[in-house]
Amino acid sequence: MKSLLIRIFLSFWLIIGLTIGTAAIGGYWYAEKVSNAYDNFELGDSILDASAALQSAGREGLRSWLNEFPGADGLQVLVLDARGQDLLGRPVPVTMRRMLDRRQRFMRPPDRLRRDPENLMRARPLSQLIGPDGQRYVIVVVPARNPLLARYGLSPRTLLLILALLVSAAVSILLARAMSRPVRELREATRSLAAGNFEKRVSSSVGRRRDELGSLARDFDTMADNLQRSAAQQLELSRNVSHELRSPLARLRVALELARREAGNLAEFDRIDVETERLDTLIAQILDYTRLDSIADQDKRPLSLNDVIADVIADVNYECNSVGIDNVSITSEFSSSINVLAHESSIKSAIENILRNAVKFTKPNSRVVVSLRREYPDKALVTVDDSGPGVPESDLDRVFEPFFRSADAANSRSGTGLGLAIAARAISLHGGTIAASNRADGGLRISMQLPC
Amino acid sequence: MNDTPETSTVLLIDDDRELGQMLQDYLAADSLKVHVCCSGEDGLKALGLHKFDLVILDIMLPGMNGLDVLKALRTTTDIPVIMLTARGDDVDRIIGLELGADDYLAKPFNPRELIARVRAILRRIQPSSRKQETWQLGSISLDRTTRSASVHNTALSLTGTEFEILRCLLQAPGEVVSKQRLSEIALGRHLLPYDRSIDTHISNLRKKLERAGNSDETIQNQRGVGYLLIPGTSQRNLRQ
Numbered sequence: 256m257k258s259l260l261i262r263i264f265l266s267f268w269l270i271i272g273l274t275i276g277t278a279a280i281g282g283y284w285y286a287e288k289v290s291n292a293y294d295n296f297e298l299g300d301s302i303l304d305a306s307a308a309l310q311s312a313g314r315e316g317l318r319s320w321l322n323e324f325p326g327a328d329g330l331q332v333l334v335l336d337a338r339g340q341d342l343l344g345r346p347v348p349v350t351m352r353r354m355l356d357r358r359q360r361f362m363r364p365p366d367r368l369r370r371d372p373e374n375l376m377r378a379r380p381l382s383q384l385i386g387p388d389g390q391r392y393v394i395v396v397v398p399a400r401n402p403l404l405a406r407y408g409l410s411p412r413t414l415l416l417i418l419a420l421l422v423s424a425a426v427s428i429l430l431a432r433a434m435s436r437p438v439r440e441l442r443e444a445t446r447s448l449a450a451g452n453f454e455k456r457v458s459s460s461v462g463r464r465r466d467e468l469g470s471l472a473r474d475f476d477t478m479a480d481n482l483q484r485s486a487a488q489q490l491e492l493s494r495n496v497s498h499e500l501r502s503p504l505a506r507l508r509v510a511l512e513l514a515r516r517e518a519g520n521l522a523e524f525d526r527i528d529v530e531t532e533r534l535d536t537l538i539a540q541i542l543d544y545t546r547l548d549s550i551a552d553q554d555k556r557p558l559s560l561n562d563v564i565a566d567v568i569a570d571v572n573y574e575c576n577s578v579g580i581d582n583v584s585i586t587s588e589f590s591s592s593i594n595v596l597a598h599e600s601s602i603k604s605a606i607e608n609i610l611r612n613a614v615k616f617t618k619p620n621s622r623v624v625v626s627l628r629r630e631y632p633d634k635a636l637v638t639v640d641d642s643g644p645g646v647p648e649s650d651l652d653r654v655f656e657p658f659f660r661s662a663d664a665a666n667s668r669s670g671t672g673l674g675l676a677i678a679a680r681a682i683s684l685h686g687g688t689i690a691a692s693n694r695a696d697g698g699l700r701i702s703m704q705l706p707c
Numbered sequence: 708m709n710d711t712p713e714t715s716t717v718l719l720i721d722d723d724r725e726l727g728q729m730l731q732d733y734l735a736a737d738s739l740k741v742h743v744c745c746s747g748e749d750g751l752k753a754l755g756l757h758k759f760d761l762v763i764l765d766i767m768l769p770g771m772n773g774l775d776v777l778k779a780l781r782t783t784t785d786i787p788v789i790m791l792t793a794r795g796d797d798v799d800r801i802i803g804l805e806l807g808a809d810d811y812l813a814k815p816f817n818p819r820e821l822i823a824r825v826r827a828i829l830r831r832i833q834p835s836s837r838k839q840e841t842w843q844l845g846s847i848s849l850d851r852t853t854r855s856a857s858v859h860n861t862a863l864s865l866t867g868t869e870f871e872i873l874r875c876l877l878q879a880p881g882e883v884v885s886k887q888r889l890s891e892i893a894l895g896r897h898l899l900p901y902d903r904s905i906d907t908h909i910s911n912l913r914k915k916l917e918r919a920g921n922s923d924e925t926i927q928n929q930r931g932v933g934y935l936l937i938p939g940t941s942q943r944n945l946r947q
Binding site: 412493497501502504505506507508510512513516531535539542546562565566569570573574577600607 | 721723725726729730732733737793797813814815816817818819898900901930931
């Protein structure tokens with residue numbers, strides 16, 4: 256089916272048709288069956304036996320006659336007393352009882368009732384017997400009740416209704432599923448694309464369809480291809496630019512030293528030196544950021560998160576000491592030992608960047624606390640707490656954007672603005688999540704959740 | 708250290724011709740004679756023709772890759788090599804150290820740092836006048852005059868840096884030697900933050916010792932502190 260329109264149209268048509276068809280055919284079949292049974296049934300001389308039994312032994316005689324009466328295919332012979340009860344205590348169809356109530360006499364029922372299967376027996380003459388005590392008995396022939404239906408108290412009409420409902424429900428479910436599954440798949444793909452995962456494609460699943468959803472899926476793939484390509488080009492560009500900047504930077508640094516030698520130590524030279532250093536760090540960070548893209552699954556190996564964190568803490572402590580920050584202490588709280596499948600250097604650089612950021616912003620003479628625990632059986636939670644000024648609530652989500660600077664964070668101690676972005680990217684490439692929150696007792700908490 | 712260095716010759720293999728010339732000028736003032744080659748092939752050729760004291764090798768070379776040059780060079784000589792790597796490119800750096808480079812510097816580097824590294828390594832290879840020149844522990848023996856090492860009397864091929872690290876550990880068996888000290892002695896420089904070169908050299912050393920059939924003495928890592936050489940059981944029994 257090529258078009259979704261035709262598909263929906265035909266499906267609805269089919270559902271309605273099937274429902275009506277089931278009811279009509281079922282009803283017709285049942286009526287036909289009952290009517291055939293009546294046609295083939297003849298009470299005949301048995302009525303004389305019944306009368307004889309009644310005359311000789313009264314009600315009990317009629318009862319035993321009825322007990323021995325062989326019955327007929329698809330029909331049931333009832334003998335009702337004056338109160339309308341069957342002698343053998345079998346249920347009397349409601350319609351039959353009503354009719355008997357309404358009319359004291361046995362009449363030919365009006366034609367319009369003929370086709371109602373339960374009224375069919377009225378088309379046949381009913382026999383009336385009068386006992387020796389003047390008691391009146393009526394012999395009626397009704398369609399036999401299906402024992403299964405009888406047990407649940409269902410009439411054939413209710414059964415037909417249920418059947419029609421079931422058939423239409425089944426077809427409707429098939430239709431609903433056929434329409435919602437591809438839509439759901441597309442939605443998931445769109446979401447994952449929005450979350451920055453450019454790998455997801457739907458050609459092989461939804462794209463196989465030949466309807467509008469199929470072409471939508473193929474369009475989605477084209478869009479994802481283009482997005483992926485342009486994202487890759489953008490990364491490639493920043494990578495190339497950064498690489499190309501390095502050669503002149505390297506020459507600049509040597510030229511600076513040569514100048515220093517020629518002209519002696521000028522304060523301006525130191526300034527140039529510092530700025531070159533900054534430029535160099537920035538370029539290195541951009542390259543770190545772009546390089547994260549090329550992490551392949553085969554580069555990942557099992558690592559002890561405890562060891563990784565301990566290493567990073569040692570490194571950052573060492574760095575602090577060497578640049579003269581000696582009033583901040585970094586402590587770790589490990590409540591379990593956890594292994595993760597990870598790319599070592601990128602996971603290290605994630606934690607390192609977060610830790611450096613914490614050290615940079617925490618108050619003098621305070622602690623930065625790194626904790627590691629198992630949050631769920633398959634999730635490791637690493638948190639880094641500082642005692643700094645925190646971040647305005649509205650900016651919490653944005654701190655992981657490259658070069659984001661909070662407006663009112665009067666941060667003179669500027670970094671490159673890429674540290675947290677590198678961390679977030681590295682964590683998300685490992686299938687983890689990262690979040691920033693302000694701690695109740697002041698300071699920022701960065702939480703990383705990693706699958707383990 | 709007071710013996711003023713003779714003019715040492717350094718081979719610089721770097722495709723940035725202008726940088727090469729500037730470095731030539733810069734290092735010349737420090738009595739380092741620099742010969743510049745712009746490709747790996749030229750560099751290897753020059754190594755065959757002249758005698759150099761040290762090689763500065765840019766890993767990011769067009770054509771023959773710096774790592775290939777290093778591999779080729781190590782088959783013939785144990786000349787000290789300082790490699791220039793892309794900053795943050797751990798893979799190149801680790802492979803380079805594994806292939807036998809003595810030290811590395813991320814490019815763009817501070818030229819003063821380059822001189823310091825070059826000097827540190829040149830100083831290390833200058834014959835010293837210290838008394839003890841041979842060490843022995845278990846199956847491992849070292850001779851500093853000939854800069855040779857052996858395990859079970861079979862020669863062990865070590866780079867200068869690996870030799871110095873092993874010597875440090877061997878001098879104090881069972882004692883933890885800090886990474887800081889190992890870096891100062893073997894590389895002639897302070898340990899830097901995020902510096903994994905000592906760890907890489909140690910892991911090379913472990914592999915080489917193992918391959919040479921040494922199973923008694925093991926180099927252990929004390930996380931956050933340093934490394935120590937555990938004497939083999941036979942050795943410990945001997946002492947008791």
